Amino acid sequence: MSEDGPVVALEMKQVGKRFPGTIAVDSVDFEVYAGEVHALVGENGAGKSTLMKMLAGSFNDYTGEILINGEKVDLHTPSMAMKHGVGMIYQELSLADPISIGENIVAGHLPRRGVFVDRAALAAEAKRLMSIVGLDLDPDLPIEEISQHEAQLVEIAKVLGTNPSILVMDEPTSALSRDEVERLFAIIGNLRKRGLAIVYISHHLPEVFRIADRVTVMRDGKKVASRDIASLTREEIVQMMVGRSVKEFYSRAERTIGEVRYRVKDLSRWGFFHHVDLEARVGEILGICGLSGAGRSELARVLVGLDPADEGTMELDGTVLSGSGMAYYLAKGIAYLTEDRKSEGLALRLSMEDNILSSIVPRLRRGLRYDKRLGRTTVRDLVRALSIYPTDPAVTLANLSGGNQQKVLLAKWLAGGPRVLILDEPTRGVDIGAKVIIHEAVEKLAGAGNTVILISSDLPELVGLADRVLIMRQGRFVREMSYEQCTEESLLLAANGEESA
Amino acid sequence: MATAEMKPIDVPDARYLRSSRFSRIVNVAGIYGIAVLFIIAGAVLQGLGVINNFMTTRNFLNIIDAVALLGIVAAGMAFVTYSGHYADLSVPTTMALTGIVTVELLHYGFVPAVLAGLAVGLLIGAVNAVVVGRFRANPIIWTLAMSYVTMGVIRLVWVNRQIYPDVQTDNLRTIALFDGIFRLRLFNVVSLPVLLMILIMLAGHFLMTRTVYGAQLKLTGSARRTATFSGVNAERVVGIAFLLAAFTAAVGGLIITSLSRVGAWYNGTGYEFRAVTAVVIGGVTLAGGRGTIIGVIGGAFVIGLMNNIMTLIGIGTFSQDMIRGAIFILVVGINAKSLRSLGRDDA
Ligand SMILES: Nc1ncnc2c1ncn2[C@@H]1O[C@H](COP(=O)(O)OP(=O)(O)OP(=O)(O)O)[C@@H](O)[C@H]1O
Ligand SMILES: [Mg+2]
Numbered sequence: 001m002s003e004d005g006p007v008v009a010l011e012m013k014q015v016g017k018r019f020p021g022t023i024a025v026d027s028v029d030f031e032v033y034a035g036e037v038h039a040l041v042g043e044n045g046a047g048k049s050t051l052m053k054m055l056a057g058s059f060n061d062y063t064g065e066i067l068i069n070g071e072k073v074d075l076h077t078p079s080m081a082m083k084h085g086v087g088m089i090y091q092e093l094s095l096a097d098p099i100s101i102g103e104n105i106v107a108g109h110l111p112r113r114g115v116f117v118d119r120a121a122l123a124a125e126a127k128r129l130m131s132i133v134g135l136d137l138d139p140d141l142p143i144e145e146i147s148q149h150e151a152q153l154v155e156i157a158k159v160l161g162t163n164p165s166i167l168v169m170d171e172p173t174s175a176l177s178r179d180e181v182e183r184l185f186a187i188i189g190n191l192r193k194r195g196l197a198i199v200y201i202s203h204h205l206p207e208v209f210r211i212a213d214r215v216t217v218m219r220d221g222k223k224v225a226s227r228d229i230a231s232l233t234r235e236e237i238v239q240m241m242v243g244r245s246v247k248e249f250y251s252r253a254e255r256t257i258g259e260v261r262y263r264v265k266d267l268s269r270w271g272f273f274h275h276v277d278l279e280a281r282v283g284e285i286l287g288i289c290g291l292s293g294a295g296r297s298e299l300a301r302v303l304v305g306l307d308p309a310d311e312g313t314m315e316l317d318g319t320v321l322s323g324s325g326m327a328y329y330l331a332k333g334i335a336y337l338t339e340d341r342k343s344e345g346l347a348l349r350l351s352m353e354d355n356i357l358s359s360i361v362p363r364l365r366r367g368l369r370y371d372k373r374l375g376r377t378t379v380r381d382l383v384r385a386l387s388i389y390p391t392d393p394a395v396t397l398a399n400l401s402g403g404n405q406q407k408v409l410l411a412k413w414l415a416g417g418p419r420v421l422i423l424d425e426p427t428r429g430v431d432i433g434a435k436v437i438i439h440e441a442v443e444k445l446a447g448a449g450n451t452v453i454l455i456s457s458d459l460p461e462l463v464g465l466a467d468r469v470l471i472m473r474q475g476r477f478v479r480e481m482s483y484e485q486c487t488e489e490s491l492l493l494a495a496n497g498e499e500s501a
Numbered sequence: 502m503a504t505a506e507m508k509p510i511d512v513p514d515a516r517y518l519r520s521s522r523f524s525r526i527v528n529v530a531g532i533y534g535i536a537v538l539f540i541i542a543g544a545v546l547q548g549l550g551v552i553n554n555f556m557t558t559r560n561f562l563n564i565i566d567a568v569a570l571l572g573i574v575a576a577g578m579a580f581v582t583y584s585g586h587y588a589d590l591s592v593p594t595t596m597a598l599t600g601i602v603t604v605e606l607l608h609y610g611f612v613p614a615v616l617a618g619l620a621v622g623l624l625i626g627a628v629n630a631v632v633v634g635r636f637r638a639n640p641i642i643w644t645l646a647m648s649y650v651t652m653g654v655i656r657l658v659w660v661n662r663q664i665y666p667d668v669q670t671d672n673l674r675t676i677a678l679f680d681g682i683f684r685l686r687l688f689n690v691v692s693l694p695v696l697l698m699i700l701i702m703l704a705g706h707f708l709m710t711r712t713v714y715g716a717q718l719k720l721t722g723s724a725r726r727t728a729t730f731s732g733v734n735a736e737r738v739v740g741i742a743f744l745l746a747a748f749t750a751a752v753g754g755l756i757i758t759s760l761s762r763v764g765a766w767y768n769g770t771g772y773e774f775r776a777v778t779a780v781v782i783g784g785v786t787l788a789g790g791r792g793t794i795i796g797v798i799g800g801a802f803v804i805g806l807m808n809n810i811m812t813l814i815g816i817g818t819f820s821q822d823m824i825r826g827a828i829f830i831l832v833v834g835i836n837a838k839s840l841r842s843l844g845r846d847d848a
Binding site: 364 | 711713717720726728729730731
């Protein structure tokens with residue numbers, strides 16, 4: 001910040017937005033300086049995304065005033081927001097699949113020569129923008145050929161192409177591995193130096209402390225406070241978020257671990273993982289730890305019949321699983337919660353009830369008829385057990401906050417009473433309180449004599465929940481650790497291939 | 502485990518429930534309301550002397566027969582749209598081929614001929630089901646290609662001939678039965694096509710809303726990948742939708758052939774677009790997973806009335822096509838807009 005005090009890049013005055021039945025944002029004052037990273041935190045449903053969507057021009061009926069660089073602006077459409085220098089990076093990527101990286105990045109302002117697109121200029125511009133985010137990819141590559149992490153950086157490059165003075169990132173790291181997070185932070189640091197005002201939404205407080213200069217806490221649609229990050233502790237922030245003090249500690253629930261439930265021998269899927277052996281027992285939570293790209297999700301897909309194995313056998317309770325297709329595995333009680341809730345986990349346009357019941361449709365049959373009412377108590381109990389908000393089963397899922405969508409995803413798989421549940425990043429994008437609820441539900445499932453396989457990049461989660469952790473590296477299990485051996489450090493070292501003593 | 506008290510959760514949200522159910526009823530009622538508006542408009546135009554013969558029993562019977570034919574075809578088409586695959590463009594040639602084959606085979610008797618006609622229609626549907634459902638070909642391009650192939654077969658085998666029942670070899674009673682069956686009227690009012698439409702509408706509605714298949718179709722149409730990740734056999738679900746569209750097109754082909762007493766390549770021309778228009782203005786969105794069969798039949802009513810009034814006014818066929826096209830674009834545009842605002846939601 002310069003000597004004559006910070007330059008206010010964005011000022012929102014008494015802004016509000018209501019949805020039928022909810023006031024999502026209630027008279028909030030919010031200020032961001034040029035050249036700062038401003039974290040926005042709060043519980044699931046606190047109104048963070050809604051506040052930022054207001055800024056991005058998603059609503060034409062917000063109340064209050066928005067000033068950008070001291071000038072009052074109307075942000076009623078996305079293009080108005082873009083014109084005033086607001087760049088928004090949503091958690092789910094908005095890149096168009098089959099077209100090239102270059103076209104995606106420059107989509108909004110294609111360089112022309114006469115009526116034709118100037119391909120050389122397009123490539124040069126795309127390269128320039130990519131270099132800001134440290135990417136060196138061929139602009140002609142189609143988007144579908146790059147990794148999710150690269151796609152996210154491409155998205156940032158695309159937004160930078162519109163010359164924003166304010167950049168908003170809504171949970172940008174929830175799908176990234178540690179290394180990738182580091183790279184993203186380096187880029188954010190760079191952009192801060194260029195004088196951008198950056199708003200950063202995250203549930204991951206250690207990240208917030210690392211990257212943010214100031215923080216604003218929201219609760220129930222209202223602003224609690226905006227402070228310098230240096231003046232706060234983690235506990236103080238959490239207390240502001242939930243309105244009371246929260247003790248956070250893991251205590252391992254006693255579980256009796258029984259027979260082998262799911263046994264996998266010499267399983268391979270060429271190019272993804274090779275000669276994998278695994279035994280998951282009744283009542284056990286078996287953790288799988290690895291960096292992204294280690295083959296964890298691919299293994300999960302084979303374990304539930306979404307992809308065929310090239311070699312090896314799978315046994316459930318001593319019987320070989322001979323069928324194929326996910327429906328067969330599902331009928332045997334083997335379920336998979338995907339890490340990609342938007343495109344693989346949920347149908348955002350359908351109701352919460354339709355989503356929760358979607359994993360057990362064939363069971364809700366009365367004679368010829370499909371009868372949702374048969375699932376009504378299941379839905380009600382799950383909504384209550386997981387504290388999903390709003391509680392109305394008929395609400396369209398897109399209207400739920402991200403964390404509540406994640407809870408619905410878990411509810412969907414709990415609905416069927418799985419005997420083996422494979423969880424792939426089950427607490428992505430949920431707040432501290434919701435994490436506790438999800439963890440309790442998982443422990444309860446295992447405690448009731450079911451098997452849980454937990455794939456997670458959240459090390460405290462693995463350390464706290466798993467009875468045993470398998471370390472996966474480059475498509476192979478390289479080590480096994482009992483929970484006594486597990487610490488965040490030991491897991492991290494093992495996953496990176498640096499053996500600890 | 503961490504301990505944290507959660508906020509109370511028993512907040513009643515009945516408002517959501519009511520509004521969604523209410524708006525659904527308004528949507529379905531809305532399209533029938535528009536149909537009623539068209540009737541009133543026709544009556545007013547007649548009162549003003551712009552058109553004649555609108556408010557006559559004869560005219561209403563005509564309208565309702567035309568609506569029945571379109572409604573039947575649109576009911577099957579709706580399953581394809583609802584599955585997220587836009588439209589089956591092979592419908593017109595399916596109608597034509599079904600009719601031609603039936604007429605050609607009438608000398609084997611009425612029932613065998615009709616069954617053979619339906620079977621040929623279903624065969625086209627089965628090819629679409631495999632290619633689009635399983636191999637995931639683009640539905641528009643593929644069914645367009647399919648319609649060209651079918652038309653090619655018709656032209657090759659029957660050249661441009663119109664196929665009449667053969668009075669020399671065919672049993673005259675069979676011919677009379679085929680020509681007359683869809684003209685039968687219960688109580689001198691309800692024709693067989695109208696009865697069939699009502700039957701198909703009820704069966705289709707039941708299938709879409711009250712069966713496991715319907716629930717899986719809704720999930721597949723709204724989010725295909727998610728459906729696959731929920732254990733739904735999306736290939737099969739989509740395939741069945743194409744079979745249903747082919748079946749209703751074949752039934753439509755029988756009706757149109759019987760009513761015109763001739764099997765011909767041009768029977769069914771234009772029905773793909775008319776049917777999709779009925780589907781879309783009836784409330785089934787092109788993005789899939791939304792709408793009802795009852796709404797679609799309402800859409801067929803609106804189109805039937807509109808066609809009738811336009812013809813009575815004396816608007817030419819080309820202008821009529823243009824007007825229908827414009828309405829289609831308008832409705833799709835409005836839908837797309839409301840969907841886009843939904844799709845922008847994120848975490
Ligand atoms: N389109 C909508 N229609 C109705 N209610 C909505 C809509 N979008 C959000 N809400 C509600 O507004 C409130 C705030 O949601 P918002 O998405 O802003 O929360 P958030 O702070 O981003 O939470 P999370 O951390 O879980 O993503 C929630 O109660 C949510 O259910
Ligand atoms: Mg959010």
